[in-house]
Amino acid sequence: MEMTWSEHLQGAEVHRDPFPHLIIDDFLPEVLLETAIRSFPDLALIGDLASRSEDLPANARASLDLATVHGCGDRRLEDLKAFYQVLQVEKLVRLLFARLRPFLEDPLDAEAEHLPFLPRMSLADRQNWLQGRPSLSFDIQPGINPPQFAGLEPHLDDKYELFAGLLYIYPAEIPPVGGDLILYERRPDQVFDGTRLKGNTYGAKPVKRIAYRHNRFVALLNGNSALHGVTPYLESDNQLPRRLYNIIVEAYNLPYKSYDYWDLPRGNRITNLKHAVKGAIMLLQHGLTKAVSPSKIMDQLVHSTPGEVMDRWEFWA
DSSP: OOOOHHHHHHHOOOBOSSSOEEEESSOSOHHHHHHHHHTOOOHHHHHHHHTOOSSOOTTOOEEOOHHHHHHOOOGGGHHHHHHHHHHTHHHHHHHHHHHHGGGOSSOOOGGGGGOOEEETTSHHHHHHHHTTOOEEEEEEEEEEOOSEEOOEEEEOOOTTEEEEEEEEEOOOSSOOOSOOEEEEOOOTTOOEETTEEOSOGGGSOEEEEEOOOTTOEEEEEOSTTOOEEEOOEEGGGSSSOOEEEEEEEEEESSSOOSSOGGGSOOSSHHHHHHHHHHHHHHHHHHHHHHHHOHHHHHHHTTTSOHHHHHHHHHTOO
16 A cells, blocks of 8 residues: 555654755655646746746746645646645645754744744735734745756755755656755855855765655755755756756744854955945835835735845845
8 A cells, every 4th residue: 555645754764964854755646646747837837827938047947836826717727726735735844844843953932833834925924924923834836947957056045944845746767867956065164145155166065966856755954054956957868857846834923044144154254244234224124114115015025925025135145
């Protein structure tokens, strides 16, 4: 008898090196996996609904967020909505949260145990953030990389993100070449530009390579040490495009971040001072706008997540 994904998840080992993560092969049982494959939207559909060009940058991913899927009446998404319902996305993120929470670098308080999980960018989620109420936001996004995907250099995910899950979808007889996840060693001397390593990133030491394989599920706990990247993936070397379901959970209005902005060295003192002054000014502008004209902030949230809105002052460079 096939194991359910929840049984796989509950029994999976959480690896600690170089930072907490888990890897589960054959994650979805066969029937559910067939639904995941059949319901995966193609690049044209994602482009139609997300208003994004098919001419993606070489290190980008075209994706479709849960709020768009829920709020869209396009009949082409009916299979995807059915898959999300059968998959039980909220149950999945809750179980992932329970498995990974003990390994957080900065523990969450007891209040977080009883917070609602809200679909990210839903009206309730945006209002919660705008009104200062704590919440946990989740999203699931079918994503496709461009035909000539250059990969991702070593980077950290957004500091509001608690963890990310990647469900790889590649139903082909011949295993894919490239598109593998690389986990790197995080050293105190590394300098960042935004959330990416600055300058020569080839000096970053790879610790673990996780191959891109069909029905493999990988979950990464975000944090100060969660440095990771992706190797290039060329469709000309493979039978199918690189596809995956990206599952994330973010925390807002809690006394918690996966890491602090100042945990990432920016270079010399002058560079750090420039960031501090520019960031302080933009944070003040954001605070005043939020207090005086919250509708302007809500307008920003139509196309940007709360984390992206806040990062406009912190990662301005």
